Amino acid sequence: MxxxxxxxxxxxxxxxxxxxxxxxxxxxxxxxxxxxxxxxxxxxxxxxxxxxxxxxxxxxxxxxxxxxxxxxxxxxxxxxxxxxxxxxxxxxxxxxxxxxxxxxxxxxxxxxxxxxxxxxxxxxLGVLGMPGLTAYFGLMDIGQPKKRETVVVSGAAGAVGSVVGQIAKLHGARVVGIAGSEEKIRFLKEELGFDAVVNYMAENLKDKLKQACPDGVDVYFDNVGGEVSDAVIRLLNKHARIPLCGQISLYNLEKPDDGPRVQPSLLINSALMKGFIVSDYQPRFKEGLQRLAEWVAQGQIVYQxxxxxxxxxxxxxxxxxxxxxxxxxxxxxxxxxx
Amino acid sequence: MxxxxxxxxxxxxxxxxxxxxxxxxxxxxxxxxxxxxxxxxxxxxxxxxxxxxxxxxxxxxxxxxxxxxxxxxxxxxxxxxxxxxxxxxxxxxxxxxxxxxxxxxxxxxxxxxxxxxxxxxxxxLGVLGMPGLTAYFGLMDIGQPKKRETVVVSGAAGAVGSVVGQIAKLHGARVVGIAGSEEKIRFLKEELGFDAVVNYMAENLKDKLKQACPDGVDVYFDNVGGEVSDAVIRLLNKHARIPLCGQISLYNLEKPDDGPRVQPSLLINSALMKGFIVSDYQPRFKEGLQRLAEWVAQGQIVYQxxxxxxxxxxxxxxxxxxxxxxxxxxxxxxxxxx
CATH class of the missing domain: 3.90.180.10 (Medium-chain alcohol dehydrogenases, catalytic domain)
Structure with missing residues (x-):
């Protein structure tokens, strides 16, 4: 030993x-x-x-x-x-x-x-484990990306976000990442083929997001919550879907904070927001792991x-x-x- | 003429x-x-x-x-x-x-x-029109009430809410209304058979709601938004569904107001919130009107x-x-x- x-x-x-x-x-x-x-x-x-x-x-x-x-x-x-x-x-x-x-x-x-x-x-523990399954089921079951739709993912360079973006690309979506450093942005664009990446630390996040999503947002895979999400939710298209995967920006708050109410945006867009945890999909883990393993084996999903x-x-x-x-x-x- | x-x-x-x-x-x-x-x-x-x-x-x-x-x-x-x-x-x-x-x-x-x-x-213009169809599709398609579940409806005495509660009762749910006067409360309990009704004008709305929903909330059909909804959302059960039908409490605000973020509650409960407008269901209007007309003809839905x-x-x-x-x-x- x-x-x-x-x-x-x-x-x-x-x-x-x-x-x-x-x-x-x-x-x-x-x-x-x-x-x-x-x-x-x-x-x-x-x-x-x-x-x-x-x-x-x-x-x-x-x-x-x-x-x-x-x-x-x-x-x-x-x-x-x-x-x-x-x-x-x-x-x-x-x-x-x-x-x-x-x-x-x-x-x-x-x-x-x-x-x-x-x-x-x-x-x-990553792409062929809980984070990969989280990305797969949240995106495919709740997000349901379609060709030419705009999929935004926050926490884009993380274990879940990086897989979400790549699966969305495989389904023909335009993928916009949100990340917090120039190194991450370069990685997402150059290594993973994201169509655009916005730095959430930048000033004018709202404007930059809007430029990155000229056709609005159809799917927002949310890993972070807070003000980043507030900015994305302003850009929702009709019938948008928001898989809620995490709220990392809120986890360390001593008290839950207030923010702009989301209901009016969801209402006028007939949009859906749904929380999930990967164990909700336990009966389908085998299916998810098979798909992910194929994509990894074929080099269609790369991981870091x-x-x-x-x-x-x-x-x-x-x-x-x-x-x-x-x-x-x-x-x-x-x-x-x- | x-x-x-x-x-x-x-x-x-x-x-x-x-x-x-x-x-x-x-x-x-x-x-x-x-x-x-x-x-x-x-x-x-x-x-x-x-x-x-x-x-x-x-x-x-x-x-x-x-x-x-x-x-x-x-x-x-x-x-x-x-x-x-x-x-x-x-x-x-x-x-x-x-x-x-x-x-x-x-x-x-x-x-x-x-x-x-x-x-x-x-x-x-009412129970066999847009309000009735709004109640029917929002509750049945998004809310999906099941036997013995708790369904809460705000704006319960209105054209939509009163039909929502009655349809939920027909599906075996426990129905809790939220309304704003003693006359409405009496009507909902005595005429429509709601299991409990909470007056949102009362002090301690949170406590009263909690008493009215001892098993938590499985479906929240939301007509009003704002602080009433904040109170209901605290009581969500795992896999709760929230059809967003209206936000009447917010319509006359000059600026959208802030409120407690809903994402953490949706996340930990794998809960769903979805906006809709009745025209989303246009292809199914005939089905909805038939069901509503049957219930009205049989006296299973009464209207005011x-x-x-x-x-x-x-x-x-x-x-x-x-x-x-x-x-x-x-x-x-x-x-x-x-």
């Missing part, structure tokens, strides 16, 4: 506003032992995701709040060290919701196998990963999400595949 | 905020003469509807703004005086979008026949009309909509059926 002790990142204080160093605590314990039907998994990659901020509050959200003084939970790609479940054997690569720690014990049914022949294993080394740096990687530091899927590398 | 002159109500000033006496002007002209393919219609009932307020602004809405210095347009049930279209003859009852005036000339294809055997002709006499009182009837004066469909009686 790579380490004798099991380093673990505990969730020790509910943040008010932006999380910080006091939110987390690194502790050590003994490497756990799997019982019958259980598997010991060594963490290879940890996923850090914006939705986790919601679980840090002690209020109703998609899913239960993280309990205090326990190890943080998140998506993990790992390698089986010891298996007491017939379905897995030592060396297998698996993905599941596990802990922010070097080693986790899980029941076999909580794990899915990762096929390293299909794509690099890290993609099971932003990998930080070391379990101890997971909190910093998480905080970086809210500073817009990641281009593509943010991962933490904890150990090597052996 | 009932009068020699044609009294007409002109739209002469775009209101800022609440319309008033300066918005309208009563003028007189000669009774017009129909040309080939045209029909002279004597107005029997005029419909006054909240959506007309939107057309008084010079801004984008569902439909074009009313032009200044022309006769106001609205729903009319009338009687054919002279027909130069083979499809109609003198004495026929018709419905169409005509002028606020004693006599209108219309092309035959702009008129639909009203069958006085089916129901009182005035219902062609609030009729003011005299064309000259149409502006006052219209203004009354924003003061919550009408219980049921607001109509103006202009002449008798002969």
């Amino acid at each position: 790579a380490t004798e002790a099991n380093r673990q990142i505990y969730f020790v204080q509910r943040p008010k506003g932006m999380p910080d160093q006091h939110t987390f605590e690194l502790r050590k314990s003994a490497v756990p032992k799997p019982g019958p039907g259980e598997v010991l998994v060594r963490t290879v990659y940890l996923s850090v995701d914006p939705y986790m901020r919601g679980r840090m509050n002690d209020t109703k959200s998609y899913i239960e709040p993280f309990p205090l003084n326990e190890v943080l939970q998140g998506g993990v790609v790992g390698q089986v060290e010891v298996s007491k479940d017939d379905r897995f054997q030592e060396g297998d690569l698996v993905v599941g919701m596990l802990g922010w720690q070097d080693y986790s014990v899980a029941k076999g049914e909580e794990l899915s196998r990762v096929d390293p022949q299909l794509a690099p294993p890290s993609t099971a 990963e932003n990998i930080i080394d070391g379990l101890e740096n997971a909190p910093q990687a998480f905080l970086g999400l809210f500073k817009g530091e990641n281009l593509g899927k943010q991962l933490v590398k904890v150990s090597d595949i052996q | 009932a009068t020699e002159a044609n009294r007409q109500i002109y739209f002469v000033q775009r209101p800022k905020g609440m319309p008033d006496q300066h918005t309208f002007e009563l003028r007189k002209s000669a009774v017009p003469k129909p040309g080939p393919g045209e029909v002279l219609v004597r107005t029997v009932y005029l419909s006054v509807d909240p959506y007309m307020r939107g057309r008084m602004n010079d801004t984008k809405s569902y439909i074009e703004p009313f032009p200044l210095n022309e006769v106001l347009q609205g729903g009319v049930v009338g009687q054919v005086e002279v027909s130069k279209d083979d499809r109609f003859q003198e004495g026929d009852l018709v419905v169409g979008m005509l002028g606020w005036q004693d006599y209108s000339v219309a092309k035959g294809e702009e008129l639909s026949r009203v069958d006085p055997q089916l129901a009182p002709p005035s219902t062609a 009309e609030n009729i003011i006499d005299g064309l000259e009182n149409a502006p006052q009837a219209f203004l009354g909509l924003f003061k919550g004066e009408n219980l049921g469909k607001q109509l103006v009686k202009v002449s008798d059926i002969q």
Whole structure:
């Protein structure tokens, strides 16, 4: 085993506003032992995701709040060290919701196998995992982009947004991204073929968006909320669709803020706004993963990963999400595949 | 003919905020003469509807703004005086979008026949007209109420809301109305069988709504918007649906106001909010009218009309909509059926 002790990142204080160093605590314990039907998994990659901020509050959200003084939970790609479940054997690569720690014990049914022949294993946390499925179902089921329509996506350079834009392009839409740095804008235009990208940090966001969307907005895939969304919603076309995927701009507010009411815009445009969480589509995950894997294999969807080394740096990687530091899927590398 | 002159109500000033006496002007002209393919219609009932307020602004809405210095347009049930279209003859009852005036000339294809055997002709402007169809399609297509779900409807005593609540009851839902007077509340509970009704003028609207919806809100049919809607949206259940039909509380604001952002509530509940206008469902009007007519004939939907006499009182009837004066469909009686 790579380490004798099991380093673990505990969730020790509910943040008010932006999380910080006091939110987390690194502790050590003994490497756990799997019982019958259980598997010991060594963490290879940890996923850090914006939705986790919601679980840090002690209020109703998609899913239960993280309990205090326990190890943080998140998506993990790992390698089986010891298996007491017939379905897995030592060396297998698996993905599941596990802990922010070097080693986790899980029941076999909580794990899915990762096929390293299909794509690099890290993609099971990104384009071929929850973020990819989130992009696929939100866009296809709620957004329903059509040829020559204008699809706007906020958080465009993130793990979800970058896949949304590419799927929309594959369906013949004109794709306009919203992102926060020149590096991201260059990437989205040059590497992913977005038709236009607007920097939300720029002055005159409203005017720039309007220039980028001369025919209005038919689909707005919303990862960020707040004033960016206010500006997009002013440009809605008749029968527009808004999949609500995230509201990262609001996650760290101590109180929900006010904004222009959206109902009048939705009303006069017969427009639809719908929230979703990827687990709403659980029965169709297989379909989604097949489509995504085909597109990735054919090079029609490219993906970007932003990998930080070391379990101890997971909190910093998480905080970086809210500073817009990641281009593509943010991962933490904890150990090597052996 | 009932009068020699044609009294007409002109739209002469775009209101800022609440319309008033300066918005309208009563003028007189000669009774017009129909040309080939045209029909002279004597107005029997005029419909006054909240959506007309939107057309008084010079801004984008569902439909074009009313032009200044022309006769106001609205729903009319009338009687054919002279027909130069083979499809109609003198004495026929018709419905169409005509002028606020004693006599209108219309092309035959702009008129639909009203069958006085089916129901009182005035219902062609209410439960068997646009308001009834608005209730039917908004609730059935967007709201999709299921047995034992809680359906909340604002503007519950109005022409649309009262039908929404009754259709929801027919589908086995628990129906909670929101209305603004004790008379309306009594009517909704005792005459229409609503399970609970909350007075939005009451203090502690939030608490009263919560008491009235102990199992949360599955469908919110929104006619009013603003703070009433803010209170309902706090109570949404997972997978709730919100048909946006109107925002009467906002129509007379000079500037759109701010309110708590709805996106977080929609997101954590995978909830849907969708604007619509009844004309979105034009291809299905026949289906809707058949269902509504059956329910009315069987006494499963009852309707209420609030009729003011005299064309000259149409502006006052219209203004009354924003003061919550009408219980049921607001109509103006202009002449008798002969």
